Amino acid sequence: MILAGIVYFAVCALVVLLGAVGVVASRDPIRSAVSLLASILGVAGLYLKLSAEFLAAIQVIVYAGAVVVLFVFVIMLLGPDAGSRVEPSRARPSRVVGAVVAAAVALAAVLLLLPRDHGLTSFGEVPAGFGGIEAVGGHLFTRALLPFELATALLIAAVVGAIALSRGRGVIPKAPPPPVNPTARMFGGPVHPRDAGRPLGEEGMR
């Protein structure tokens, strides 16, 4: 039983890590997106192991279902050649120093964690209903109401920021936009109520 748990954890963790490496290592953006999907599904599997069933479901629905699909949409919109083909530049001193320092810090962290023969903190048996919708919702809407509401502020700020950055610089024209194209009027009938009573003009007959 315990062995099965360890094997399950190892498989999920492997999927997460390989997916994460795939995201940054692959040159094709679509492959990156699919690797991300694998990584996200692996995390959902880890949540299941932690008795967080609700969170696992949300992870699959929101991240795998919505966010990755959005990524794929954007990649498709931009076209496969949108990514810049930047050749890896040669090693500069600052990069070498950065890599060495990062490696040293990582090594120090690993050495700090390795030699002790201690387990992690034991969290004990989980109570019944732990990780279900009721438990999560109950906590979110009572004790943790303030951070929950703060998350709405975060989302609003993100939406407003995205609009502010993506909205085009432009000029609002004085005249109304030119009428719909004549072909549409000829074959598809009037497409705008305003044009319904108007006879077909010269441009429509051409």
Next chain:
Amino acid sequence: MTWWSTLFAVSPLVVVALGALLLMLAEALGRPAPAADGAVVTDVGSGRAGELGIGSAVVLFAGGVFALSLWMVGPEALPGAEGLAPYFIVDRFSAFFGVMLCLGGGLSALLGGGYLDEHGIDRSEFFPLLLWATLGAMALAGAGDLLTLFVALETMSIGVYAMVGLRRNGRAIEAALKYFLLGGFAGALTLFGAALLYGATGHTDLAGIGASVGTIGQPGSTVPAGLVLVAMALVVSGLLFKVAAVPFHMWTPDAYEGAPTPATTFMAVAVKCAAFAILLRVLFGAFADERVASWGTGWPPVLAVLAVATMTVGNLIAGRQESVKRMLAYSSIAHAGYALLGVVAAMRSGMGQASVLFYLLAYTVSTVGAFGALILCGRRGAEAVSYEDLAGIGRRHPVVALAFSLFLVSLAGIPATAGFFGKLGVFLAAIDAELYVLAVVGLLNSFLGAYYYLRVLVYMYMREPSPNAPRAVPMRSGQVGVAIAVAALLVVWWGLFPLSIGADVTAAGSAPMAR
């Protein structure tokens, strides 16, 4: 009947959030201001930056008034406040920061109203973003749990990322992208550290983490010390990034220079103050155990080295800048170093935290004033950025130059200004904590800093612009004028009567950091 007292306890946040929503509605439903020729509205704003600036300043000052009344009533007396802990801690510390952040944010909003109008950056999203970011900053100052910490940190940061990139030139985009990528990375570090902390201690609230960390080394403790150490390093690194401490400062000059000046002001003031607030809460709430917070075995020596590096690097590079805006960016790095000195001193000295609070307060009003005066010195198409732009402005526009001088003198820490007592408090705390070398290094650094602040004064009063150079003509804006007047009043008031708020700062600084 505790619900109303709970509501009162969070009223500063509620007021700012409701105000932000109202402002967004008003902006969305309001008609665009007619342009002079009837049609052309560039940069698709509503053309009402000035009105929105006043509106958001009113909202933020109202939030500040609520925080102030919370302070007057006393958060201890509120029965409903206890129920919010640990996610949001309502105490004198968070009320103090509520007032300070609302003041800094409100003054930045006034600067924004004048600046965006003048420079034709007619993007009214600036103001809701500023309000949401201030809300995040206020929540951050009261966070007693890693969950609130992260959500509040991101709320604050996301608003600021967008504010930095509002102006669409290459430099602003570079600044926003740099800040966003590095900031996202720092946020991820903090989150990774938070996850490890939870794994090591089984708690996400700072008080619980503190209790678990306190058991390390005692028989029967299951808390792995190495893991806690790595987690602490990750969390604190992420926070030091927001503070712009060396070596996490690389983004600062570019982001500060590329952003519209009111956004720069907000970053220098509100973001930095809130980051210091949560740094104090984390260090003295979760890692305040005797051994973890002692000079021999804990974090203080590391932080002391960073403080010295921050001060020295900031001051040395600031002296070599040709752009005044960039100089102020490096000087804000140096100021983070002085405040970090106070944080280190707080491990042993009772006045350490209070000295940090007073320092941040003095820094807030001086910095808002300095950036405001810089805004006032330029006008559309001719923004004042370099020293040359300011040449001779003292003779032609004495009032502007006088205000600028006052704020620079305060930032340099010359007596009879708020900045002097800010520095004095930090150095006294360092001496009280028996960190004499640090106090001396800080003192030497403030001489170093005086050089480049006074250089601006030299240019303003003793140089004439070269005959062919375009002369800087100050803009006219009531809002910027009001912001500068308020800041100047506070700088002089706290510079002449620092003891008038001494007791309040001490009360705020002596509150327990986690519960």
